[in-house]
Amino acid sequence: MVTTETINKIKMEQATGRVYNFNAGPAALPVSVLEQARDEMLNFGGSGMSVLELSHRSKHFEDILNRAEADLRTLFKIPSNYKILFLQGGNSLQFAMLPMNFRAPEASADYVQTGSWSKKAIGESEKLGKVRLAATTGKNIYIPSQAELDLDPQAAYLHFTANETIEGIEWATEPTPPPNVFLACDTSSNLGSRPLDVSKYGIIYAGVQKNLGPAGVTIVILREDLLERVPPKLPAMLDYKNLAEGKSLYNTPPCYSIYVVGLVLRWLIDLGGVEEIARQNATKATTLYQLIDSSGGFYKGVARPDSRSRMNVTFRLGTEELEKQFAKQATAQGLEGLKGHRSVGGLRASIYNAVSLEAVEVLAQFMKEFQRING
Numbered sequence: 001m002v003t004t005e006t007i008n009k010i011k012m013e014q015a016t017g018r019v020y021n022f023n024a025g026p027a028a029l030p031v032s033v034l035e036q037a038r039d040e041m042l043n044f045g046g047s048g049m050s051v052l053e054l055s056h057r058s059k060h061f062e063d064i065l066n067r068a069e070a071d072l073r074t075l076f077k078i079p080s081n082y083k084i085l086f087l088q089g090g091n092s093l094q095f096a097m098l099p100m101n102f103r104a105p106e107a108s109a110d111y112v113q114t115g116s117w118s119k120k121a122i123g124e125s126e127k128l129g130k131v132r133l134a135a136t137t138g139k140n141i142y143i144p145s146q147a148e149l150d151l152d153p154q155a156a157y158l159h160f161t162a163n164e165t166i167e168g169i170e171w172a173t174e175p176t177p178p179p180n181v182f183l184a185c186d187t188s189s190n191l192g193s194r195p196l197d198v199s200k201y202g203i204i205y206a207g208v209q210k211n212l213g214p215a216g217v218t219i220v221i222l223r224e225d226l227l228e229r230v231p232p233k234l235p236a237m238l239d240y241k242n243l244a245e246g247k248s249l250y251n252t253p254p255c256y257s258i259y260v261v262g263l264v265l266r267w268l269i270d271l272g273g274v275e276e277i278a279r280q281n282a283t284k285a286t287t288l289y290q291l292i293d294s295s296g297g298f299y300k301g302v303a304r305p306d307s308r309s310r311m312n313v314t315f316r317l318g319t320e321e322l323e324k325q326f327a328k329q330a331t332a333q334g335l336e337g338l339k340g341h342r343s344v345g346g347l348r349a350s351i352y353n354a355v356s357l358e359a360v361e362v363l364a365q366f367m368k369e370f371q372r373i374n375g
């Protein structure tokens, strides 16, 4: 049972047939972005065509691509010596491309193992060469401190996962690598959610389907001078140098996904940029964590409190049966996507940029009622 107020809110949402979307990725997009995409569907910018039909070599698409890149530079104050690439293959392909391009055959790369996605990155890297663990958190769910890192001053790079989407932990700030080692970061599930000092990194990669758009594009931001390290004779599609020279147009890019990313970036700028969205994201996360912490143990946070993610709030209930009931009843009330990742179970609320504070408040209300009835 939920309050009348909540029911009315839910009914209003359902009047348009839309649910509160807590999916982990692909995930919620701003409604205004979806509306604009709808309005421009048949005739984009007077072209007489849909973006789905435009040539990727057309002036129209060139404008879409240039503007998305320029907006990304503005949002993150990306220095001019960094290249921005819009690639395919997801983050999962970046796990392999990174070592192929930037780890010489005799060299080793440092990885921080904090959870499921960093393990995947390490697994791919190990197939191709030497990996060293700068830290591993084992079965514990937290972000290690700088002092806990065992860093190799000769490493090709130091890789970490900015936000572990499955476990629900996030680095508050990036680790500091040894002097001549560059930082490589999988920032798929928090890029765009807060300010970021790009100049601290050698390479950042992020699939956009969490905070910045639909599935199909991976944004890679990389320091230009690193391109000199790319070995010769890599397959063209796996070669950062080739892809950078092609300015994301070496082959046909995912045009429509890039277009939607452009709309989302515009939305973010209009809203006040990453500083403003970071403020909103903090409020949303605090709302849920406070509820969990004040539930007298009914809800148990999965992550160590100092490492909690602002993007993926993971929690458990006393029994798996109760968790099943929670997810089922939430869905019935228009709260979608709360089941934890199939590999770890439990519950997870993904509260990316486009998930409104209102959605989080409705979820909090549902959680209180669920506890009142089952606690």
Ligand SMILES: *Cc1c(COP(=O)(O)O)cnc(C)c1O
Residues within 6 Å of the ligand: 025, 089, 090, 091, 092, 093, 117, 161, 163, 164, 165, 186, 187, 188, 189, 207, 210
């Ligand atoms: C979603 C996600 C991935 C996987 O991305 P794909 O685009 O499916 O390859 C990798 N790392 C993190 C941190 C993620 O959140």
